[in-house]
Amino acid sequence: MTTLTPATAADRTGVSIDTLRYYEREGLIGPIRRSAGGRRQYTEDDLFWIGLVTCFREAGLGITDLRGFVAILRAEHPPQDRVAFLRERRASLEQRVAALCRAMEVLDEKIAYYS
Template sequence: MTSTWTPAEAAVRTGLSLDTLRYYEREGLIGPVARTTGGHRSYSEDDLFWIGLIGCLRDAGLGIADLREFTVLLREGGSGDRITFLSGHRAELSGRVERLQTAIAVLDEKIAHYTRDAARG
């Protein structure tokens, strides 16, 4: 038997609000989500996996337009297009990580400097 979840259960499992789930569905990022005979949304394991992937890509800095483009590539594009798309975003994310690491190093140096000053009185 396949497990399914109500919208409220899917929200809890994904850590997203019901409004966000509905928004992602309206934007075509998830779904179509199955409906019960009563017309209520019923999220599958595949839906929750996809929602998790969308969340990960959002955390990586992809905007809604990027996610729409990726969704279209998955539905219509070839593997090469997907690889190019993801590789480009990976390169951007790596650059951001490098800049953040530099900023952290500067902050660490300043913290150490001011800690030494404070210890001297």
């Protein structure tokens, strides 16, 4: 199975090497497999997971939130706990969208005023 160097993984994901190591330290990804000499070897699965993390980071979730997310998806929580957790997260994202929409309404109002 082909693996990727940190540089390649960083390039493919758009996340810096330092940040990849930081995410790993924080338990958001990995632990990434190592070569005999200790160098990280990223797999395509790792990249996919990094993509998920990035997606949530871009949506504004904090590191702690993501740690919870990772824990839920990995650990042996009963399915209903997972669903409840995921719905909670979804609701908080909806609230963020609502806040954004309020701000956009204000902007639209100002735009209309100056147009």
